[in-house]
Every structure is written in C-alpha cells, then in structure tokens.
Amino acid sequence: MTLLVYNKSIETAFLPLCVKIQKEFQRLGEPCRIFDNRTAQQIKKDDLFFENCVFLDKDAVLGQRLEQWGVRLFNNLGSIELCDDKRKTAEFLQGTFKIPETVCYPLLYAPDPPFFEQFAAETAEKLTLPLVAKLAFGSWGQQVFLLHSIAEIIDFQKKYYAVPHLYCRFIQESAGRDLRVYYADGKAVAAVKRENKTDFRSNIALGGIAENHEFTEQERQIAEEACRFLNLDFGGVDLLFSEDDFPYVCEVNSNAIFTATEEISGVNIARHIAEGIKKKAEKEAPDFSKENFFL
Ligand SMILES: Nc1ncnc2c1ncn2[C@@H]1O[C@H](COP(=O)(O)OP(=O)(O)OP(=O)(O)O)[C@@H](O)[C@H]1O
Ligand SMILES: [Mg+2]
Structure with missing residues (x-):
C-alpha cells in the first residue's frame, strides 16, 4: 500500500497532483490512499497500513517520523531537505555542477552594522552588481530579489539578517x-x-x-x-x-x-x-x- 501526503495549507495546488498520481497507481494495480499532513500526523505506529509514501509535503518532522518507522518516502527526506534549502542545494551542487556563483549568508544571532557594510562591499565586488538575493526557503519567485547597490545589500541584511539566505551572481543573459x-x-x-x-x-x-x-x-x-x-x-x-x-x-x-x-x-x-x-x-x-x- 502507498500513502500520498500533501500539505493541507496549500491543498489547491497539491491535492490535484495527488489525485493524478493516485489514478496512475490504480492503473498499475497498486492500492493507494491520499492524506493531508494533518491527518497523516494522527497515524499511530501500530496502525501503520502502508510501506511506501509519496511525500508531496516538506513537513520534515512528519517525514522523519515515517522514515523512522521504516516507511520508504518518495522523495526521501534527506533529498527533500537538501532541495528545500537553497543554500544547501548550492553548497551540494557547487564544484560538480555549473551554478551561479553563490555566497551563503553566515549565521547571525544579532544585528551587526559594521559587518553589514563589510559584507555588502565584499559581496558586491565578488558577484558584481546587480546581484540576486534569495531567502533559503521560498517558492513561486516570491523570496527572490534583485539588489542594485551596496546600500540595497545593507538594507536587505537589516531586514533579513536573522533569516537564512544567500546571494548569487545575476545571470543577465x-x-x-x-x-x-x-x-x-x-x-x-x-x-x-x-x-x-x-x-x-x-x-x-x-x-x-x-x-x-x-x-x-x-x-x-x-x-x-x-x-x-x-x-x-x-x-x-x-x-x-x-x-x-x-x-x-x-x-x-x-x-x-x-x-x-x-x-x-x-x-x-x-x-x-x-x-x-x-x-x-x-x-x-x-x-x-x-x-x-x-x-
Ligand atoms: N542567478 C540568477 N540570475 C538570473 N535569474 C535568476 C537567478 N536566480 C533566479 N533567477 C530567476 O528567478 C526565478 C526564481 O528563482 P528560483 O527558482 O531560485 O526561486 P523559487 O521561488 O524557488 O522558484 P520555484 O517556485 O520554481 O521553486 C528563476 O526561475 C529565474 O527566472
Ligand atoms: Mg524556481
């Protein structure tokens, strides 16, 4: 048995995908059911009724629980997490794949204005302006920005220093x-x-x-x-x-x-x-x- 899991809060986008995949499993003679993540969270280990799970969600804790119970997640949680965090994806791919030159923002626990200035100057020099800034977690282009000046990079850090993010070279062409x-x-x-x-x-x-x-x-x-x-x-x-x-x-x-x-x-x-x-x-x-x- 295969369980398909999607995230309830973005149901309109992901439930139709589950329905399509379910139809194809049924055509292959494979039994499968669809749960949203909130329902899946209620499953008890003793009531586990599936050995495979198509995990169209990114709820890492739920995914970890299922993997710990021996369920095979498609995609596996490690890969989902690598892709979900754009910094980790860049770090993983660079050196093996051609990716836009990337600078991951270091972890900051408190604002540090002298560092903001130094980082902005160094990053602008390294990646040239304008450059692209991305929050580590984002979709639909909503957390991707084009920064045109050192002042904009400083302002960006003031706003997002506590949010994981990266900067990369803008591929003009x-x-x-x-x-x-x-x-x-x-x-x-x-x-x-x-x-x-x-x-x-x-x-x-x-x-x-x-x-x-x-x-x-x-x-x-x-x-x-x-x-x-x-x-x-x-x-x-x-x-x-x-x-x-x-x-x-x-x-x-x-x-x-x-x-x-x-x-x-x-x-x-x-x-x-x-x-x-x-x-x-x-x-x-x-x-x-x-x-x-x-x-
Ligand atoms: N370095 C870059 N140079 C030029 N354009 C870029 C660069 N990075 C991103 N873009 C543009 O911005 C878009 C959104 O970026 P990206 O795919 O990283 O973010 P996303 O919000 O996660 O998108 P998705 O919804 O596909 O997951 C890209 O599809 C591309 O058109
Ligand atoms: Mg994209």
Missing part, C-alpha cells in the same frame, strides 16, 4: 527566462521554457508564460545528473541560459508542481512518477525468500 525540466522514473520526461517580459524572475506565478520545450541532449543530461546527484526519485530542475550555451542549474525542486508542465507538454508526468516509484519500491523490497535472511 537569462533575465526573465529559464527552463523547467521535469525528472521522473530515472529520466527527464518533459520541459517548458518560461519567459517573463516584465520581471527578471520567470515564474508563472509572477506573470511568466510557459511554452513546451524540446530539451537538448545537454539540458537532458544536466537535469538528470542533478536529480541523481541529489538522490531524487522525481523533481523539477530550473536551468538558466548562459552566454556559452552551457546552462546553469538555478535550483532543484523536490516537490515541483507539474500541472502546467503536463498541460503544455502533453506528457503524463504523474504516470512517469507512479511507474518510477513502483519499480523502485519493488526493487528495494526485502526478499524474504532468501535463506537465513534473519541471521
């Missing part, structure tokens, strides 16, 4: 444009190109328009390698255009919404997700037929 490549069942399965004429952020939620994109061999390879490197079972990779045509990895989403990508590309992403999970679950299941298994 990709302003307002990016690619979202969807990965499932071990391969890139669909992609859309997003373009926003009024904002440097291409997010659809901010007015970006998406169109189907046939990914190149290089884009396919980068997206697949990034997801494998992060040990994801499924996910969405944002690629930024580059002057030398070798794309940057902008970010990787473990819980990417795929409704629009499915509509635009005509690809049944939910089917790829369900098929990939079924294969993995079967492969990973312990083989009780082996002799001396418990010795």
